[in-house]
Amino acid sequence: MKAFDFKKYRKQIIAAVIIVAVCIILGVLKPGREALLSRTSPEMQKLIDADAGSSRKRVTVTYNSLLVISYASLSSSGANVMSERYVGFLGKVYRADEGAARIVGQMVNYTYRMLGCGENLMHGAKLTVLLTTLTVFFGVLLGTVLALGKISKRKLLAKISSAYIFFFRGTPLLIQMFVVYFTVPGIFGFAWRDLFPASDAEAVYKGAFTAALIAFALNSGAYCAEIVRSAIQSIDKGQFEAAKALGMSYGQTMTRIIIPQSIRRMIPNVSNEFIMILKDASLVFAISLMDITTISKNIMTSEGSYLVFIPALVIYLVITAFFGFLFDRIEKRFSVYE
Amino acid sequence: MSESYEYILKTEHVRKNFGSLEVLKDINLSVKKGEVICIIGPSGAGKSTFLRSLNQLEKITSGKIFIRDELFLHRENDHTVDRLPREKQQELLLEMGMVFQRFNLFPHKTVLQNVCEAPIVVKKEKKDVVEARARELLSRVGLSEKADEYPSRLSGGQQQRVAIARALAMNPEIMLFDEPTSALDPELVGDVLNVMKELAGSGMTMLCVTHEMGFARDVADRVLFMADGIIAEEGTPEEIFGNPKVERTRNFLKSVLEV
Numbered sequence: 001m002k003a004f005d006f007k008k009y010r011k012q013i014i015a016a017v018i019i020v021a022v023c024i025i026l027g028v029l030k031p032g033r034e035a036l037l038s039r040t041s042p043e044m045q046k047l048i049d050a051d052a053g054s055s056r057k058r059v060t061v062t063y064n065s066l067l068v069i070s071y072a073s074l075s076s077s078g079a080n081v082m083s084e085r086y087v088g089f090l091g092k093v094y095r096a097d098e099g100a101a102r103i104v105g106q107m108v109n110y111t112y113r114m115l116g117c118g119e120n121l122m123h124g125a126k127l128t129v130l131l132t133t134l135t136v137f138f139g140v141l142l143g144t145v146l147a148l149g150k151i152s153k154r155k156l157l158a159k160i161s162s163a164y165i166f167f168f169r170g171t172p173l174l175i176q177m178f179v180v181y182f183t184v185p186g187i188f189g190f191a192w193r194d195l196f197p198a199s200d201a202e203a204v205y206k207g208a209f210t211a212a213l214i215a216f217a218l219n220s221g222a223y224c225a226e227i228v229r230s231a232i233q234s235i236d237k238g239q240f241e242a243a244k245a246l247g248m249s250y251g252q253t254m255t256r257i258i259i260p261q262s263i264r265r266m267i268p269n270v271s272n273e274f275i276m277i278l279k280d281a282s283l284v285f286a287i288s289l290m291d292i293t294t295i296s297k298n299i300m301t302s303e304g305s306y307l308v309f310i311p312a313l314v315i316y317l318v319i320t321a322f323f324g325f326l327f328d329r330i331e332k333r334f335s336v337y338e
Numbered sequence: 339m340s341e342s343y344e345y346i347l348k349t350e351h352v353r354k355n356f357g358s359l360e361v362l363k364d365i366n367l368s369v370k371k372g373e374v375i376c377i378i379g380p381s382g383a384g385k386s387t388f389l390r391s392l393n394q395l396e397k398i399t400s401g402k403i404f405i406r407d408e409l410f411l412h413r414e415n416d417h418t419v420d421r422l423p424r425e426k427q428q429e430l431l432l433e434m435g436m437v438f439q440r441f442n443l444f445p446h447k448t449v450l451q452n453v454c455e456a457p458i459v460v461k462k463e464k465k466d467v468v469e470a471r472a473r474e475l476l477s478r479v480g481l482s483e484k485a486d487e488y489p490s491r492l493s494g495g496q497q498q499r500v501a502i503a504r505a506l507a508m509n510p511e512i513m514l515f516d517e518p519t520s521a522l523d524p525e526l527v528g529d530v531l532n533v534m535k536e537l538a539g540s541g542m543t544m545l546c547v548t549h550e551m552g553f554a555r556d557v558a559d560r561v562l563f564m565a566d567g568i569i570a571e572e573g574t575p576e577e578i579f580g581n582p583k584v585e586r587t588r589n590f591l592k593s594v595l596e597v
Contacts, residue, residue, distance in 0.1 A: 241395050242442035242501075246456035246508060247432045256459060260446050337446050337488040 026068035031088030033063045036072035039086055039093050047076050064112035071096070071108040103307065110299055111311045114292045122205035123290045125315055131213060131291075132278045136224075138217035139277075140270060143224025148254065150229055161225065168222035174283050177215040181208065181287045208287045220277060227269040231262035264334035271327035275320055292316065343407040346371045346543055347392065347512060352401035354387055361387045363567035365401070369545065371511070374538045376554035376575075377547045379564035380590055385547040386439075388564070389514050392545070393434045405430045432460070435505030439517040441497040443489040443504070449476065450485040453504045461508070468507070475503040479533050495526030499533050506537075513537065515546040551594060555579050563587045 006013065040048070044059065051057050058078045064071045068089070075083040085096040087105045096105035116124020149161030168176065185191055192207030200206065235258050243253040282293035290298075296312040299305055347369040354362040361384045369375060377385045390396045392403065394411075403410045410430060412420040421427065443452050453472040457463045476482045479499035481492075489497050498518055505513060515534065519527045531553050538544055538557045548554060554561050554575060561578040563571040563586075571584040582588045 236442070238438060238440055238442035239444065242436075242438065242444070244395065245393055245434075245436035245438075246504070247428065247460040248456060252459055256455070257444055261444075337490060 023067055026090065029091045030065070030068055030070050031091065031093050032065075032070065033072065036063065036070060036086045036088050036093055037061070037074075039095070040074060041082075041084060043080075044074055044076065044082055044084055047080065047082075048074075062109070064109050064117070066108055066112055066117075069104075069108055071105045071112075073105070073109070106305060106307065107311055110296070110305070110308050111315065113299065114295045114312060114315055116290075116295075119290075120202045120205060122202060122209050124295055125292055125319065127209070127284070127289060128278060128281045128291045129319060131209065131216065131281050131284065132274060134213055135216040135220050135277050135281075136270065136274045138213075139220025139224045139273070140228070140266075142217060142221030143226075143228045144259070146221060146225035147228035147232060150225060151232065165222045165225050168219050173215070173219050173280055174286060176219055177212055177283060177287065180215040180218075181211040205289060208284070208289050212284050212287060212289060216277065216280070220273065223273055223276075224270070227266050227273065228262070231265040231269075232258055234265055235261050264331060267327055267331040267334065271324065271331075274323055274327070278316070278319065278323075345369060345404065346406060347545075348404040348407070349392070350402040350404075352388070352391065352403065353399045354384070354391055354396060355399045361567055362391070362398070365567075365569060367562070367569070369512070369543060371543055372541050373559050374542075374544045374557055375546070375560045375562060376558040377545065377562045377564055378549070378551070378554060378578075378590075379562075379570075383564040384567045385564050386516050389436075389516050389545060389547055393431055393436055393514060395436075405433070432508055433511040435508060435510035435513045437498070437501050437505055437513065437515045437518045439520050441489075441494070441501045441521070443497055443501055445489055448486050448488055449481065449492070449500050452489065452500060453507045456504070457507050472503070472507055475506050476500070478506075478536075479503050480529070493526055494522045495529045498522065498530045502530075502533055502537070512543045512545065515544065515548065517547050517549065519548070519550055549594070551579070551591075563590065565590070 047059050048061075051059055058080075059074055059076045062071075062073045070088040071086070072088075073083065073085045075081075083097075085102065085105050087094045087096040087101055087108065094101050096102050112118075114124050116126045121127070121130065146161045146164060149157045150165070152158050152161075181192065192211045193203040194207070195210060196203035196206045232254075239257055239261065240253060243257045248257070282291055284291055285294035285297070292312055292315055296308045299308045345368045347367075349365055349367050352362055352365040353360070363384075365384075365388055367375075377388070379385055387396055391398045397416075398411070398413055399416050400414045402412045408422060408430075409420060410422055410427065411418065422430070443449075444455065447455060450469065450472055453475060454465070454468045457468045457471075458465055473482060473485060476485055479502055481496055481499055481503070484492060484496065484500075489500065492500065502513075502518075518534070519530050522530065527550065531550060534544070534546070534553070535557055546554075546558075556575075558575050560572060561575050562569050563578060563582075563584070565586050571578065571582060571587045577583075578587065579591065582591060
């Protein structure tokens with residue numbers, strides 16, 4: 001395989017460097033938490049000072065920072081309801097209680113929450129990307145085993161693989177996930193969160209994530225099996241014959257000759273499967289996990305903001321574009337010999 | 339192996355059906371070590387099928403195949419009646435190298451890797467030993483400077499010579515050639531034939547299905563003319579090309595030589 005061709009991608013590299021440099025500069029210039037909170041009105045400040053001495057907090061302070069822009073909101077409850085919002089950008093702090101500034105502030109806040117910044121790993125975009133990546137990884141492994149089973153000359157093996165694929169493609173993923181999350185522990189008398197130490201504050205999320213990953217991987221395996229099978233069967237018969245004539249066993253032929261050649265042909269379809277899973281990942285809302293979709297829906301219901309879905313779309317699009325590019329690169333890497 | 343045998347390869351009453359189509363009707367052939375045999379005949383005569391059933395790419399319907407006088411396989415009505423144990427069969431099959439019409443090189447491996455693959459993987463030979471031998475073979479077929487190229491960068495003729503080197507790397511006793519020059523542009527045929535001539539001159543036992551009548555005339559010890567699933571005529575090149583006795587052979591030779 002050839003090393004990365006820097007010359008060919010000069011423009012892209014220059015563009016990336018400029019973007020990163022600008023982000024770093026803007027990030028350094030971005031006012032921090034202290035700067036935003038120093039603009040607080042005297043009334044609000046009084047409440048904050050009062051809170052410092054008591055156990056009952058009346059002021060909620062939120063601070064979000066997204067690379068180049070920062071946002072703080074203060075809201076008080078009780079007898080004296082007030083709220084103030086500030087956006088920090090390029091060394092300046094702006095009041096963001098109305099108009100465009102308010103929308104910008106909201107977007108920062110929503111994006112921050114949907115990405116899962118500051119939350120545990122099982123929230124937001126981190127959850128979506130982690131679940132999708134692991135699902136496709138295990139799905140392809142399982143799919144390869146199933147595909148080899150399905151094209152195997154052993155009738156029983158072929159039947160089992162076909163039945164598996166039939167079952168997992170013929171039932172909804174949501175119900176498969178319910179079965180893994182509720183039915184299986186119900187029958188065998190355990191709880192998914194018990195797989196993690198009770199002291200772990202995220203045990204519930206990790207347990208649910210494990211269950212979701214198992215269901216997703218089992219489901220994706222069935223789809224990947226068809227991808228792998230069609231890739232294997234697209235390889236010229238002459239390759240099997242040449243390997244056989246050289247004395248290679250079936251296993252050697254598969255692992256050394258056929259599968260390496262079929263990988264490149266799988267990539268476009270695996271890329272497709274990846275994007276499907278990325279979107280199917282929103283089903284995890286049903287087992288208490290919070291992905292981008294669930295969070296945006298929650299913001300919509302609790303805060304009545306109809307704009308929240310726009311950053312949600314942008315986040316999905318950025319993730320899809322990134323992985324699309326990645327799969328494209330991988331495909332090119334695998335086709336050096338053609 | 340030092341054991342002595344009369345025929346390196348022998349077939350008795352080999353038949354092969356594809357469904358209701360009888361491709362091979364009764365093929366009897368005995369090959370002595372060092373013999374070069376060319377099989378000619380019209381397309382559809384079963385030449386390739388015969389070659390492919392020798393190294394088990396096709397399962398014969400009935401008949402016997404002997405390798406080194408040992409009964410390698412005996413089948414009747416699509417059922418195996420008798421055969422050598424699998425390991426022994428496998429061992430004997432390694433003595434047969436095969437060159438295909440469409441080369442069938444491994445496109446994801448370099449030329450050198452193509453040649454080294456089977457000796458390393460199948461025979462578990464040491465990598466450096468195999469590589470040295472592979473480079474020698476590549477220079478023998480005139481392609482030492484292409485060792486690190488991928489097959490797609492080579493011409494058809496060069497690919498076919500790599501395929502010959504790849505088969506030779508297993509040190510076979512017999513080489514089977516299945517129309518090795520049929521897929522090549524005319525100007526590339528010569529290089530491949532020269533390699534095959536050199537190989538025949540070195541004492542290799544060879545079975546070639548070919549349409550190159552000049553090559554058959556110059557190199558073969560024996561020429562078989564196959565038509566409709568049988569060996570219609572066999573003899574020395576002088577007999578077949580000089581004085582064919584069977585009408586079908588005469589017609590065939592007339593049509594190929596007069597074009």
